[in-house]
Amino acid sequence: MTTPATTSGFVAMGLPGVTARRCDHICAFYRGPDQRDAVLLPFLREGILAGDKCICVMDDPDTDRVIGPLSDTLDIELSMRNGQLDLLGSDTAYLPNGYFAVDEMLEFWERGVGDAVQQAGFGFVRAVGEMTWALRDLPGVQHLVTYEARLNRFLPRYPQVILCLYDLERFTDGQVLIELLRTHPKVLLSGQLLDNPWYTEPSEYLSDLT
């Protein structure tokens, strides 16, 4: 039985032996769509079963096909109708005006997560973002790591977990990977959720950037 994160402080990720903590900002590294789905779908399934608000932003254009397997055990239509599950495309969430802006993105989460908790009354929010949009040649995408660093300041404001999905087959630049390690306090890698020793506090990291 899924235990609500609101009461226990632990967040079941849906993977064997993997439990997150409230306010975790997790960088999940995977290789290809199959491994992505192996992380994403259990995470959402656990959230829906626990009554959590789930906000899922996908870069894969065929979102329905990606989350389709959830319908085997859940009434996804109902979850979407009653506002428990929001499915969004990356163009809508990260790049609404054809560019990426850190402040606007943080406001997006503020609205989405804040409304879910304060107005809709959800006790906990699971947010997941597929980050391959950042590889597009669009204005602002170079601020990805700034965004990831600042997101760490947003996490404690609400009962939530944010899961960032990074495809190692697409993010091939090792330097970028190190930057991502430095901006996520938790790393989900090879089915293990690790406290990330590379993590650098946002204030330090952002001052290094400037």
Added chain:
Amino acid sequence: MSAPELDLPHQLGRGLLSTMRSLLVLGQLMTESTGEQQILDLTVTAVPSLARCQVIGIQRVGGATGSPELEAQLGLVGVTGGRIELPDAAWSWAYPLGGLAGHFGHLVVAADVEPTTEEQFLLRALAQQSGAALSNQHLHAQERTTAAELSAVNERLRGTVGALQRSMEIHGRLTAVAVSGEGRDGIARAVHELTGLPVAIEDRYGNLGAWAGPNRPDPYPKDSPSRREQLLRSASRSIRPIRDGGRLLALAHPQGDILGVIVLVDPAGIAGEHELMALEHGATILAMELARVRSLAESELRIRRDLVDELLAGADEESTLTRAIALGYDLQRPHRVLVIEGHGRAKDNDAFFQAVRHAAREEPAGTLLVARGPQVVLLADCEADWESLRNAILRELGGGRARIGVGERCDRLADFPRSYRQARLAMRLLAAAEWDDRVVRFDDLGVYRLLIGNEDLGEVERFVQRWIGSLLAYDQQRGADLVRTLSHYLDRGGSYEATAAALIVHRNTLKYRLQRIRQITGLDLADPEICFNLALATRAWHTLSALRG
């Protein structure tokens, strides 16, 4: 120089533990990495976080460093790595990047101050992790290559098996058609069903023999003979079917002899390998079918020829009748033997034979016939209008010449040789008497028939000598033409005009020749009795000529 030693139990402090966890995370990330460059980037980027030193570079095995000295030092430290000397650096070290799949190179670092033992331990551990990840990557790449090769081989094999299956399906379907005896129609239908495209089967001249599928053209278009021949030549030279506008053609040509053409009607050009294969198989089966039909026709022709030969030579009645019945032929009907000579605009015995065969079938006058050199011998099984038959032959030939000798009626098999002799005699008389091309019935030969029927040819010979012997001798000695002149003159009732025209000589020449005839024979050509005997003598001479062949 050896690697710095590390006394872990004493030095494993809180900071080092954290750093080792960093290494662990990094190692896992490297293991998950998708390319060598990603691993090397991670390695290089991580170094400053692990030790106070700078990365000089990662030197791959066989890669150029730009510094022969460095390359030489790396060669010396080899797979174990070790201290090296670099300008402007108090301390520098080459850490080996190696693993199960081999040695990939060195991580070369340098510092103004020699790093602590812990830091050097971490650098070595980082290099080991990088080496292990590179090794993994290398093995995975090999595995992927092998898998890709296997996959490609499997794909090719699947393609081959698929093509074989399609080929077998096509072959099976068409073989079934061939065995079932559905003929050209069945073959066209099968190829149409296999390809979904309309199919035509044509003879070598472009005449439609069978069609399967929609939109059959009416009338069926036909190329000019020259274009057709050109097309067939092109198709003969090609191993695969050839395209002619909106049509794909394949020849049915066993042993190079074109028996027919199978056509796939494909104006949109949608036919692919499968359709071409069906067309080719169809052409093969069509060749077999047409060869079988031709072989049957040739066998039947041969049997018919043998039968006619036997009848004309005087056959054993019982066996001949049996053979005729096997051919579906009633020999016990009355027959006549006809000998037919002629030719079209070109002298082609085969074309003449075919013209006679078609005309005899259409008239109808009979179906048993053989070629004997330039002549065709027909066993006519009815009393046809022989002049009509002659005209039909001329029509078939498209002009030219045709003459027919007709023997007497045969009521029994034993009569055939006689009727044949009579037909040949009639034909020879026709030539000897220089008659125009016509039908000569032995029955109508009148006095000739009497002469031929005379058993004592010596008496006929004496009669000829008595009346025109002097003229024959004169002609022979002088190379003259008096007997022939006399014959034409008497045959035309003494008309100078008609005789001169028939002999193609001037009237005065004719008059001169007749005067010579009167002088040599001493006979009066105005005397009806004398004229009768002379006419009889010239006909007897023709008869003797005909009988002597």
